[in-house]
Amino acid sequence: GENVEQHPSTLSVQEGDSAVIKCTYSDSASNYFPWYKQELGKGPQLIIDIRSNVGEKKDQRIAVTLNKTAKHFSLHITETQPEDSAVYFCAASKGGSYIPTFGRGTSLIVHP
Amino acid sequence: DSGVTQTPKHLITATGQRVTLRCSPRSGDLSVYWYQQSLDQGLQFLIQYYNGEERAKGNILERFSAQQFPDLHSELNLSSLELGDSALYFCASSAGQPTNEKLFFGSGTQLSVL
Numbered sequence: 001g002e003n004v005e006q007h008p009s010t011l012s013v014q015e016g017d018s019a020v021i022k023c024t025y026s027d028s029a030s031n032y033f034p035w036y037k038q039e040l041g042k043g044p045q046l047i048i049d050i051r052s053n054v055g056e057k058k059d060q061r062i063a064v065t066l067n068k069t070a071k072h073f074s075l076h077i078t079e080t081q082p083e084d085s086a087v088y089f090c091a092a093s094k095g096g097s098y099i100p101t102f103g104r105g106t107s108l109i110v111h112p
Numbered sequence: 113d114s115g116v117t118q119t120p121k122h123l124i125t126a127t128g129q130r131v132t133l134r135c136s137p138r139s140g141d142l143s144v145y146w147y148q149q150s151l152d153q154g155l156q157f158l159i160q161y162y163n164g165e166e167r168a169k170g171n172i173l174e175r176f177s178a179q180q181f182p183d184l185h186s187e188l189n190l191s192s193l194e195l196g197d198s199a200l201y202f203c204a205s206s207a208g209q210p211t212n213e214k215l216f217f218g219s220g221t222q223l224s225v226l
Binding site for chain 1 (some may be wrong): 192202
């Protein structure tokens with residue numbers, strides 16, 4: 001089955017800095033890559049997603065890049081703010097299968 | 113607010129007991145997923161239902177079972193509980209269509225087995 005590795009497990013940055021979280025996947029048939037943000041006491045919330053026919057997608061301060069050849073994708077957050085502090089999960093799934101495999105999560109801490 | 117409702121928010125019980133977790137999906141979503149989240153295992157997929165039928169099974173123990181009712185709400189039953197079953201249990205829903213895989217998660221049920 002699919003295996004998703006996520007790094008780093010913890011990321012500490014100063015407010016205003018950029019943050020990058022990286023994920024690799026094992027199944028070359030995976031074609032949908034969502035990112036979720038989980039705040040304390042809440043469920044994961046979809047923040048951005050990308051499909052395998054797209055190399056990059058942006059939404060305000062967040063962007064995701066995908067390298068199909070290397071089977072890795074990354075989440076970039078620019079101008080970080082304290083409210084960006086949360087656990088971020090990457091995931092991968094295949095067309096025809098609706099079950100995403102999640103990475104282990106990255107705890108992002110943004111210091112004011 | 114994701115539109116997915118889970119009850120109860122917290123559940124404290126003893127080993128050997130049985131509990132039922134309930135989930136109401138977003139309006140219009142036909143698919144329901146159950147996940148278990150623990151510190152050492154991350155988000156583990158348990159089971160998926162689509163319009164009342166079981167569609168996919170993950171790492172769900174035989175002591176656990178689930179069902180989706182005609183009104184599309186779902187229940188996860190956990191029996192013969194063990195200390196290791198203590199975790200956050202999330203329900204998620206989606207439209208269940210090939211071009212719309214977005215999952216929407218509820219706030220979870222925190223289960224503590226003492």
